[in-house]
Amino acid sequence: MKISLIGLGNMGLPMAANLLKAGHEVVGFDLSAAAMAAHRANGGTTADTIAAAVADVDAVVTMLPTGKHVADVCTGQGGVLASISARTKLVIDSSTIDVATARQVGADAAARGIEFLDAPVSGGTGGAVAGTLTFMVGGSEAGFALAEPVLKGMGRAIIHAGPPGAGQVAKACNNMMLAISMIGVSEAFAMADGLGLSRQKLFDIVGPSTGQSFALTGYCPVPGPVPTSPANRDYAPGFTAALMLKDLRLAQDAARAAGAPTPLGAHATQLFAALVESGAGGKDFSIIAQWLAAKTRDELS
Numbered sequence: 001m002k003i004s005l006i007g008l009g010n011m012g013l014p015m016a017a018n019l020l021k022a023g024h025e026v027v028g029f030d031l032s033a034a035a036m037a038a039h040r041a042n043g044g045t046t047a048d049t050i051a052a053a054v055a056d057v058d059a060v061v062t063m064l065p066t067g068k069h070v071a072d073v074c075t076g077q078g079g080v081l082a083s084i085s086a087r088t089k090l091v092i093d094s095s096t097i098d099v100a101t102a103r104q105v106g107a108d109a110a111a112r113g114i115e116f117l118d119a120p121v122s123g124g125t126g127g128a129v130a131g132t133l134t135f136m137v138g139g140s141e142a143g144f145a146l147a148e149p150v151l152k153g154m155g156r157a158i159i160h161a162g163p164p165g166a167g168q169v170a171k172a173c174n175n176m177m178l179a180i181s182m183i184g185v186s187e188a189f190a191m192a193d194g195l196g197l198s199r200q201k202l203f204d205i206v207g208p209s210t211g212q213s214f215a216l217t218g219y220c221p222v223p224g225p226v227p228t229s230p231a232n233r234d235y236a237p238g239f240t241a242a243l244m245l246k247d248l249r250l251a252q253d254a255a256r257a258a259g260a261p262t263p264l265g266a267h268a269t270q271l272f273a274a275l276v277e278s279g280a281g282g283k284d285f286s287i288i289a290q291w292l293a294a295k296t297r298d299e300l301s
Contacts, residue, residue, distance in 0.1 A: 008035035012063035022153030051083035067101035106164035115143030120171035138167035186289035221289035230284035242281035
């Protein structure tokens with residue numbers, strides 16, 4: 001297929017590279033000249049404008065920072081919907097944005113006879129590079145069937161979550177749970193440190209026990225037990241604290257719209273806001289373990 005990928009950032013660039021490896025032709029666009037050059041070095045082609053990038057392709061994939069960016073790129077003047085040809089029947093947005101914007105862009109696309117899917121991802125930059133992302137897809141059954149060959153080039157688990165907007169709902173729920181569990185794991189390590197239980201022993205005991213979680217065994221927030229976790233690389237980000245805060249705020253907006261009680265989600269949002277305000281927004285979100293430990297020491301001193 002000939003695919004346009006708009007947004008060649010930390011996620012979009014490796015996603016485009018995996019589409020190329022899967023045998024697709026990929027036309028990229030980004031505001032960063034360096035990102036465009038990197039995409040060309042990977043074997044892709046680039047265009048000088050969004051309109052040129054999507055003018056004659058089978059599908060469009062967007063990976064952008066916010067809902068406003070997605071709305072502007074997809075529905076604005078010179079944007080995707082205004083510029084695609086009759087050849088294009090599919091637009092996939094893999095950004096993490098608010099549910100309302102995803103549904104509105106989907107409605108605008110449907111009015112033009114275009115299948116629009118909100119398909120946010122889980123797996124971070126590591127999953128984007130490895131091609132092992134999980135895609136949570138909102139949209140019609142017909143749109144999902146069209147999208148599967150594209151998404152399989154970038155991910156390992158492709159799940160149809162439901163109608164338009166359902167992908168963003170799933171992503172908000174997933175990342176709220178991840179943030180809450182990461183805080184719980186971080187608190188447990190702080191308590192173990194204070195009471196003299198070694199971090200490795202805690203890991204070895206809880207790993208096969210009922211307290212097990214991905215935040216512990218897959219992404220341990222303290223150095224040592226999981227060699228591949230960011231904690232062993234000075235919290236170099238796989239997923240930044242600032243992005244986690246963004247997702248938590250989106251989750252809180254969705255919870256309020258649904259009238260759903262999320263007291264732990266609300267408290268996690270407050271803690272990550274304080275973490276980002278401390279200057280750690282560019283570090284991996286698991287640095288909250290270090291921040292909580294330091295905060296506790298300061299309060300006790």
